[in-house]
Structure formats: structure tokens, C-alpha cells
Ligand SMILES: Nc1nc2c(ncn2[C@@H]2O[C@H](COP(=O)(O)OP(=O)(O)OP(=O)(O)O)[C@@H](O)[C@H]2O)c(=O)[nH]1
């Protein structure tokens with residue numbers, strides 16, 4: 272493979288791979304995850320569109336930003352045919368930034384699912400390299416690799432995809448769990464256009480840093496919700512896997 | 514007693530190596546994976562309460578001694594089905610996996626089969642000699658069928674108590690499943706369901722595809738359905754031969 276030219280960071284995300292990876296219909300296992308929303312609903316924290324929007328804000332700037340940083344770094348690494356060591360570093364460093372074992376497990380399970388879909392649709396040497404480190408890599412790394420393999424997309428696109436997914440997953444879970452007006456839920460996601468853009472650009476700016484120096488964005492509340500979700504599932508059943 | 518017998522000779526026995534029918538959507542003959550490299554996966558679907566778990570338990574009891582098998586359950590709302598199977602002790606606990614479906618049972622068996630494939634792979638890793646995996650879907654509607662990427666063959670279970678109109682209503686479950694099971698025939702009289710109507714409708718909707726009527730109350734071994742599964746298993750192991 273030849274060294275790729277990335278489009279300017281401000282260019283629109285138009286590659287088909289980018290659109291498909293952000294599509295909720297991608298068969299990558301995402302539909303079974305609520306990103307902490309189910310636990311929040313169970314606690315009565317989210318009951319309507321207003322709280323959903325506040326929840327999404329926290330989600331985007333916590334888990335979404337963290338995922339975006341690593342998706343961008345992975346896309347950067349994929350485009351540069353990074354060695355295996357680089358992939359295991361990214362994987363470890365992501366682990367280190369997500370303290371909740373339940374969140375880490377959810378990320379790896381979605382990563383594994385997305386990689387399964389990716390192996391068939393967008394195979395690449397970088398994906399093989401990542402999968403040789405672990406058969407269940409973190410979700411943002413897989414998205415980064417799949418986006419990075421496209422000559423039409425780059426780190427910022429990868430960041431935007433996972434940032435968007437950090438919103439769309441909980442929003443669709445809210446529709447299913449609360450019977451929320453789907454238009455209101457969709458509008459709650461759409462409200463974060465500018466935030467998502469800023470966050471994706473910032474992630475693209477740090478994409479070339481060594482893995483250990485990538486920014487860390489803690490989201491303690493989401494970590495706690497994820498742990499509580501898992502605990503409650505053992506006691507009384509939850510619909511979503513996270 | 515079953516009111517009639519299945520047509521064993523239909524399901525794919527006469528498939529030709531090359532099929533020029535542009536609408537044929539059979540398994541990819543050039544797949545790198547040899548079928549016998551992995552266990553046969555049979556999906557068990559159907560509406561809520563039709564007897565999917567009861568059938569799964571019966572198949573485990575009847576086939577468990579002769580076949581290395583495992584079960585994946587897709588409960589909509591609880592781990593009820595997996596718990597039932599564990600309690601019924603029809604299978605070692607390590608051979609039962611429960612999948613969470615995010616409130617969308619048909620998505621998990623059809624549009625995005627990731628969680629189910631993961632569960633199957635976990636079972637395969639834990640039990641290398643596995644020959645058969647039964648995947649029970651969460652109770653759903655008449656349109657819910659298994660993706661061919663998840664199930665090699667599928668059984669659709671409807672029950673008499675839902676009314677004798679069900680087969681007539683059709684839907685991909687009734688019309689395309691490799692086997693249609695009409696369950697709870699012991700209740701036919703009590704709910705005023707006419708078995709001859711149900712069977713005639715089922716055959717009309719399904720053409721040559723087999724239909725089995727059963728009562729798990731009268732035959733807890735699910736003898737006829739178990740036999741159908743035995744035939745699928747035999748076909749599966751024969752298909753180890755190199756593809757022509
Ligand atoms: N009378 C009668 N009852 C049956 C028969 N088969 C199952 N049942 C009963 O029907 C009820 C539902 O059976 P299940 O096996 O749980 O049905 P299911 O399709 O797994 O239900 P869901 O998973 O909830 O969709 C249970 O109480 C069974 O004991 C049958 O042949 N005759």
C-alpha cells in the first residue's frame with residue numbers, strides 16, 4: 272500500500288466507509304448497548320428528552336471524547352502502517368483510561384463485533400495487525416483502523432464516527448426503553464453538531480502523539496453507571512448489554 | 514400423537530452443485546470454511562410462549578446423550594429461558610449461553626447477529642467437540658426469521674392456542690422455515706382450533722417444506738422433531754465431502 276493523502280481536516284466526512292460505520296444498521300453488535308442509558312433510566316435519572324440531552328452531553332464529552340482520541344490515533348497509525356507494538360500500546364493505553372471493567376468489556380465486545388463486520392467489508396493489513404494483538408480490540412481502535420484504511424477518510428472522520436456513536440446508541444436505547452418521541456431523541460443528538468465537530472478536530476490534532484501521551488478524559492459517572500448496570504443485570508435483568 | 518409426518522426428503526437433499534436460478538440464495542458453495550469444521554447451528558424461532566424453550570429442553574433431553582450439543586438463548590427481557598434450561602438440568606450449565614438483545618430480539622437473530630455469533634464461538638471454544646448448537650430466539654412476531662449467517666437451518670414453532678388462523682397469516686417464519694412445528698395440539702379442542710384447517714393452511718403456505726404437529730405434554734421427548742434434527746445432523750456431517 273502507498274502512503275495516503277488525507278483530505279484536509281475540515282473536509283466533510285463523505286467516504287462510504289465512514290457513513291456505513293456510523294450507521295446503526297452496521298452489523299457490529301452495537302444495537303445491544305445503551306452506553307449507560309438503561310441504568311440511568313432505571314434510576315429515574317433520564318425520563319424525557321430534556322434529561323436525555325443532558326445525559327448525551329456528558330456521554331459525548333466523557334466516553335465520546337475518549338473514544339474519539341483513540342479512533343483518530345488508530346486511523347493515523349493505520350495510514351502509516353504502524354508496527355504491531357503500536358497497536359498493543361494503543362490497546363493498553365485505552366484500557367488505562369477506562370477505569371470501569373464493565374465499560375472496558377462493552378468496548379471490547381463492540382470492537383470484536385465491528386472487526387467481524389470489518390474483516391468482510393474492509394479488510395486491511397492494519398486490521399490484521401490489530402487483530403493479532405487481541406481478538407477483541409477496543410471499539411475506537413477498530414473504527415480507526417477501518418476508517419484509516421479508506422483513502423477518502425482520515426483521523427478526524429474516525430473520531431467523528433465514534434463521537435457520533437457515543438450519542439446515537441443511548442438515544443436509540445432511550446426510544447426503546449422510554450417510548451420516547453423518536454423525533455425528540457433525534458433532535459437531542461442533532462443538537463451536538465458543533466460539539467462533535469470541535470471534539471473530532473481536537474482528536475485529529477493529537478492523533479500523532481505516542482499512545483502514552485494521548486489525552487485522557489475521565490467520565491466517573493459513566494463508569495459508575497456501567498458498573499451498576501452490570502451488577503443489576505446479575506440481580507434483576509437488563510435489556511441491554513451495557 | 515402427531516397428526517401427520519414430516520417430509521424428510523425435501524430439505525436440500527437434491528441440491529445441485531451449480532444452480533443457475535438467479536433467485537437461489539443457498540449457502541455459498543465456495544466458502545473457505547468446511548461445514549463440518551464447526552457445529553451445525555439450528556435456530557428455533559416463533560411467537561411468545563409457543564413452546565420454544567420447552568422444545569429446546571426436549572431436544573436436549575432426547576439428543577443430549579448421542580450428540581455433543583449446546584444452547585444459546587435470546588431472552589427479550591429476562592434470563593428466564595436460560596434459567597429454565599439450567600433448572601431443568603437438561604444440559605450442563607457451561608453449555609448454555611444467554612444473549613442480551615437490547616430490546617430487539619429479531620435484530621439479534623437477523624440484522625445484527627454479532628452477539629449470537631460471539632456466544633456460539635464461546636461455546637465452541639469451551640467445548641471443542643461440539644456437533645450441534647441450538648439457538649432459541651426471543652419470542653417475536655411472525656416475520657422474525659434467523660439470518661443464514663447464524664442458523665444453518667431453522668425451526669419455526671407456533672402453537673394451537675394462538676388460534677388456527679396462524680399458519681394462514683403466513684410471514685417468513687411460517688412460509689420459509691426449514692421446519693414448521695405446530696405445538697400444543699393437546700389444547701386444540703379446548704381452544705376450538707381445527708387441526709385439519711391448520712395443517713392444510715400450513716402445507717398450502719409452505720409447499721413442500723415439512724410440517725410437524727406435536728404436543729410436548731403428550732410426548733416430552735419431541736420424537737418427530739428430534740428425528741428431523743438427526744437428519745439435519747447427518748446431512749451436515751456428510752457435507753464434509755469436498756465441494757464439486
Ligand atoms: N399444553 C401444552 N403446553 C405446552 C406445550 N409446550 C409448551 N407448553 C407450555 O407453554 C408455556 C410456554 O412454553 P415455553 O417453552 O416457555 O415457550 P417459549 O416459546 O419458549 O416462550 P418465550 O421464550 O417466552 O417466547 C409453558 O408453560 C409450557 O409448559 C404443549 O405441547 N402442550
Ligand SMILES: [Mg+2]
Pocket residue numbers: 565566567594649652
Ligand atoms: Mg423461551
